[in-house]
Amino acid sequence: MKKNNLGNYLIIGFFALLLGVIAITNSNLFNKSKTQILDSDLSTTEYNWYFNPREDHKQPDPIKEADFFKSYNTYYVGDPNEKVIYLTFDAGYENGYTNLLLDTLKKHNAPANFFVVKSYIENNKDLVNRMVKEGHLVCNHSKSHVSMASIDNIDKFNEEILSTAKAYKEVTGKEMPKYFRPPMGKFSERSLKYTQDLGYSTIFWSFAYVDWYDSNQPSHEEAKKKIYSRTHPGAIVLLHSNSQTNAEILDEVLTHWEEEGYTIKSLDYLTDKKTS
Structure with missing residues (x-):
């Protein structure tokens, strides 16, 4: 029993x-x-990032129809009460002006944040290493400079970001800072979620102007007028490193900002990862 x-x-x-x-x-x-x-x-509707510029030195309002961006570790501006500027450069290719930009940044002890595509890293190893050595952040701008919102396959999406980070590590021996700027400012709710899932912050901007056409560069005075009139506390300034005008006026622009009481900080300061 x-x-x-x-x-x-x-x-x-x-x-x-x-x-x-x-x-x-x-x-x-x-x-x-x-x-x-x-x-x-999650919505796959593609949006184009924009802001509503103002010339009273107050922060502009961001895109309204896609305010979900706030839920996905995304930044377009810093503290409105702090006279700090975050200077960013998008780099899809080298046009011969980056060394001058770096010389000027070094003169002013100003840290910048360069968003580069994979081919830029592979084709400009000395420049990328110089950026890192001189204290700038070299950040992710994708492999192919395509709209991230248009990519349906998550593996292809991840490849755009991860292969760029891999190329950076192969060139510098360091891990790439986890900041991502969507090419052309195109995004969807799903693309922001996928970016966040990879551990990246998405960085948009609160100032930009048409500076990327090699054959149609703005005049020095036109560029400075637009930059100065739209400067505001916490500004994330988007410039393009292929711009001859930007390279030639940067010394004067940085001097102007310093005289106005602004300091230049890296994105690590913006996201509270460390003081800099």
Whole structure:
């Protein structure tokens, strides 16, 4: 009788354990399915980042129809009560002006943040290493400079960011700072979520002007007037490093900002990762 009871207990225990394993497996599958459903439910509508410029030295209002951006570790401006400027340069290719930009930044002890594509890293190793050596952040601008909102496959999406970070590490021996600027300012709710899932902050901007056409550069006076009139506390300033005008006026612009009481900080300061 006792042996029969023991056998029954063992059988009951076995089936209880089996049911527990099945329950855990189903739970994991459910959670995985739930995650996939949540990701697929995110909007893929493509938006173009913009802000509403103002010339009273107050922060501009950002895009209204896509205010979900605030939920995805995204920045376009800093503290409105702090006279700090975050100077960023987008670099899709080298046009011969970056050394001059770096010379000027060094003169003013001003840290900048360069958003570069993968080919820029591979084709300009000396410049990238100089940026890092002189205290600038070299950040991620994607592999192919495509709209991240247009990429349906998550592996292809991740490849745009991760392959660029890999190229940076191969050239510098360091991990790439986890700041991402979406090419052309194009984004969707899903692309911001995927970027955040990779551990990156998305960096938009609160100032930009048309400075990227090599054959149609703004005049010095036109550029300075626009920059000075729209400067504001916490500004994330987007310039392009291929611009001859930017390279030639940067010394004067930095001097003007210093006289106005502004300091230049890196994105690490903006995101509270460290003081700089």
